[in-house]
Amino acid sequence: MEINLVDPFWIAVIGTSVLAFTxxxxxxxxxxxxxxxxxxxxxxxLIPIALLSALVGVQAFTNGSRLVADQRMAGVxxxxxxxxxxxxxxxxxxxxxATSATLFHIG
Amino acid sequence: MSRVNxxxxxxxxxVSLTVGTYGVAFGAASVAAGFSVLQSCLLSLLTFxxxxxxxxxxxxxxxxxxLSGIATATLLGVRNTLYGLRMAPVLxxxxxxxxxxxxxxxxxxTGVALSQEHLGEKEARQGFWLTGIGVFIFWNIFxxxxxxxxxxxxxxxxxxxxxxxxxxxxGLLWPRLISKTDRVLALSACxxxxxxxxxxxxxxPIIATAILAVFLGMRASIWR
Numbered sequence: 001m002e003i004n005l006v007d008p009f010w011i012a013v014i015g016t017s018v019l020a021f022t023x024x025x026x027x028x029x030x031x032x033x034x035x036x037x038x039x040x041x042x043x044x045x046l047i048p049i050a051l052l053s054a055l056v057g058v059q060a061f062t063n064g065s066r067l068v069a070d071q072r073m074a075g076v077x078x079x080x081x082x083x084x085x086x087x088x089x090x091x092x093x094x095x096x097x098a099t100s101a102t103l104f105h106i107g
Numbered sequence: 108m109s110r111v112n113x114x115x116x117x118x119x120x121x122v123s124l125t126v127g128t129y130g131v132a133f134g135a136a137s138v139a140a141g142f143s144v145l146q147s148c149l150l151s152l153l154t155f156x157x158x159x160x161x162x163x164x165x166x167x168x169x170x171x172x173x174l175s176g177i178a179t180a181t182l183l184g185v186r187n188t189l190y191g192l193r194m195a196p197v198l199x200x201x202x203x204x205x206x207x208x209x210x211x212x213x214x215x216x217t218g219v220a221l222s223q224e225h226l227g228e229k230e231a232r233q234g235f236w237l238t239g240i241g242v243f244i245f246w247n248i249f250x251x252x253x254x255x256x257x258x259x260x261x262x263x264x265x266x267x268x269x270x271x272x273x274x275x276x277x278g279l280l281w282p283r284l285i286s287k288t289d290r291v292l293a294l295s296a297c298x299x300x301x302x303x304x305x306x307x308x309x310x311x312p313i314i315a316t317a318i319l320a321v322f323l324g325m326r327a328s329i330w331r
Binding site: 008009010011012013015016017019020021023024025026027028029030032036039041042043044045046047048049050051052053054055056057058059060061062064065066067071072074075076079080083088089090092093094095096097098099100101102104105 | 125128129132141142143146149150153154155156158159160161162163165166167168169170172173174176177179180181182183184185186187188189190191192193194195196198200205206208209210212264265266267268269270271272273274275276277278279280281283284288289292293294296297298299300301304305306309312313314315316317319320321323324325
């Protein structure tokens with residue numbers, strides 16, 4: 001087996017892993033006062049909300065560089081209803097998959 | 108090693124099993140995005156922080172570059188630094204143990220540790236290690252299962268995997284939407300990313316939304 005080091009998937013695996021560990025280790029090693037500024041804490045709590053929302057939108061409504069509405073939209077809509085009714089995570093994901101797959105086969 | 112508190116052990120195990128099973132969704136999403144089974148398993152072993160893993164496969168799956176995938180995943184991993192800061196004085200470890208502690212510093216291990224602090228510092232430490240190691244084991248086993256399953260499936264859309272991935276992101280996002288600011292940010296980030304999609308290379312519209320978070324975070328502290 002050989003690993004192609006210019007393959008974007010391998011670069012992503014290695015780069016993400018190295019940086020993820022560095023960030024974790026940093027927290028265990030730097031003095032607390034460096035990163036406990038209230039503004040940094042606030043921004044840090046908001047960044048996942050922005051990125052995850054963007055990912056939901058892009059994964060559900062785009063195909064390459066085009067905006068589209070297809071079976072994925074219905075799947076995510078059902079997932080949102082499941083979340084509103086406080087369904088556990090596996091139900092949320094499975095209900096989305098079942099909805100999307102059904103429409104895919106009908107369509 | 109001192110005795111393990113039974114309540115702490117029970118909570119650690121239930122969190123580990125529940126969260127670990129999400130690994131099926133990750134393994135399947137990763138293979139559907141074009142990563143191999145080996146690459147998917149390495150992401151779970153080495154990156155080992157769910158939101159970042161979903162993000163990097165999401166960005167590359169949408170046609171984004173490795174760089175924008177890494178950048179998005181890394182921004183999502185910054186919170187682990189803050190968890191490390193919080194846990195370091197509780198754990199008080201050096202050398203190899205610090206390396207192991209760092210690798211299992213995630214939402215769940217920190218969350219269980221903090222929830223056990225009222226019982227004592229020993230229970231907090233036990234909660235951290237038991238949950239971190241438990242999630243690590245189950246997350247990796249279930250990643251392999253999900254990756255092999257998706258590989259056997261063929262077309263991801265025929266099984267609804269194309270909708271399961273954004274649904275998984277939504278499930279990760281939902282518990283974070285507490286204040287009005289959170290909901291405004293979520294909606295505007297989604298709209299901004301979609302509005303940018305036709306004009307920018309994939310990946311860039313996602314990472315650009317971090318600017319919205321920085322902007323809102325600055326304003327929040329000005330108001331205070």
